[in-house]
Structure formats: structure tokens, C-alpha cells
Amino acid sequence: MTVRKDKPTNDRGQTPQDFAVGVAVLLLTIIATFVFIQNSVVTTYDRPVSGDVQESADRVASYVVENYSVEDKDNILRYDSSDGIEQSLNRDTDSLDRLRAGAGLDVATDRRINLSINVTVVGSDALADGSRKPATGVSGELTWGEAYKNQDGAASTARVVTLEDESTICSSNCLLVVRVW
Numbered sequence: 001m002t003v004r005k006d007k008p009t010n011d012r013g014q015t016p017q018d019f020a021v022g023v024a025v026l027l028l029t030i031i032a033t034f035v036f037i038q039n040s041v042v043t044t045y046d047r048p049v050s051g052d053v054q055e056s057a058d059r060v061a062s063y064v065v066e067n068y069s070v071e072d073k074d075n076i077l078r079y080d081s082s083d084g085i086e087q088s089l090n091r092d093t094d095s096l097d098r099l100r101a102g103a104g105l106d107v108a109t110d111r112r113i114n115l116s117i118n119v120t121v122v123g124s125d126a127l128a129d130g131s132r133k134p135a136t137g138v139s140g141e142l143t144w145g146e147a148y149k150n151q152d153g154a155a156s157t158a159r160v161v162t163l164e165d166e167s168t169i170c171s172s173n174c175l176l177v178v179r180v181w
Helices: 016-045 051-068 085-091 097-102 124-129
Strands: 117-122 143-145 155-163 174-180
Touching (some): 051 085, 051 117, 051 155, 085 097, 097 117
Antiparallel strands (some): 155 174
16 A cells, blocks of 8 residues: 655644734724715715704794785785785884794793894796895895805705785795705
8 A cells, every 4th residue: 555645734823923913904994984985975864954953944934934924824924914924024124023022932041042134035037037035025125134245154954935016026926045054
């Protein structure tokens, strides 16, 4: 019988050093992936407007629609009557203090935020041409409150409305835009 000598085999298996290097590479890859992807994933869901400001804008818009609507008609606002939107908001202060109080923005708290409010009625013609300029009413432009100049952190809410006197201002629907910052 002849014993044949084959090439020697390497039966050493995985050493602790091989295992440590492999785990380190895997962990570094996972950590690097989270670090590089985290910024793009999180910024997708970041809101430039705080939730409180957005809720305030929604609250003011709802208040205006509910309190200036014609009885038993949804989203048709009283316009030029003594209790209509134009005369009521024209009688209010520049910072719309009565509207702010009625909508519940001024509540007693230690952390009260003095928000600025702008309410604007945009006519259907301005919507059609994309300008979004305020409609013109009896006493001028239908915009009330502080001037909106694309301030950072401003929340905006819009409601489709019709004015009671739509023949002179809106050919169809208007857009009630409330901005709070």
C-alpha cells in the first residue's frame, strides 16, 4: 500500500481576529449609512412652521367662516352689512384684537405668544391669473391685519368662500386666506 501525500490542508478555521475585523467593518457600514441618510430623511418631515402657529391659522379661518356666514348657508359670507366681514374687520384694530379674542388666540397663559394675523379675500379673477392679489371691496382691498411680506415661519390656511355680494367682487368663488406668524 502506498500512502499518497496530498497538499497540506489549512484547517485553522476563523480566528478571533478575523471575527473582530468583520464585525467592525459591518458596524462602521451601518453607522455610516445612518449618519449620511439621517439628514435627508429627517428634513423631509421637518416643518418650517410650528404646530401651534398652524393650529392658530386654522382656528382663525374657522372662526371667520362660522361667524360671518349667512344663516343656513355654508361658506357664503356676509359682506357689506353692518355685521359682515368687511365692516366688522374694518372696525377692528390693526392687530385684529377682537378677531384674535373671538377665535381664542388670546388665552391666559404664562407662555402667551403674540402672533401676527393677516386675513385676505382673494377674488376669483386673481386666482385665475395666478396673482393672488386681494379683491377690492367698497372700502379698498379686502385685507385686514398686519401686512404679510412672506415672513419666515408663517402658517397659511385657505377656505373657499362666496361673498353675499358676489356680483361685484367675485365672479364665482373667492379664497379666504388667513396667515399667522
